[in-house]
Amino acid sequence: MRQLRIDxxxxxxxxxxxxxCEADCATKVFKVDDPALAALHIRDHGDGTGHAIxxxxxxxCVVVCPAEALKRNKLGVVMINKKLCVGCYMCIGFCEKEAFERNPDWVEPYKCTACGICVKACPHAALEIVEVPEPAARII
Structure with missing residues (x-):
């Protein structure tokens, strides 16, 4: 399974x-000139530490989607089928990592698809795409 990781x-x-990395994600993947609408966010805590969302x-999230719009692709990446998504945002509320985003102009939410655009844009080589085993499905 493909996964984006940050060091x-x-x-x-x-x-x-x-x-x-956020700007490239927004412009190349989502076709918007607004880094706030990227699927990756890096936060500076102001004390020499930070974290990535x-x-x-x-x-x-796949198990809570009532429309069954979330599925894994052949690379193991969770994808949103825009034709099936009803915009209920259960995935946004359920995701403990706050990885889902919402563009006010779209019905469906969006999230990182481990495409690697940000990896190429990161000047510190802190981001990488790695292969990891697919986790066992969680029963809710």
């Missing part, structure tokens, strides 16, 4: 790059 020891929370493809 926070290499990341300096946007102090040099101004979140180039991203989808680790755990798949827990």
């Amino acid at each position: 926070m020891t290499k990341c300096n929370y946007g102090r040099d790059c101004n979140h180039e 991203l989808c680790d493809q755990c798949g827990d």
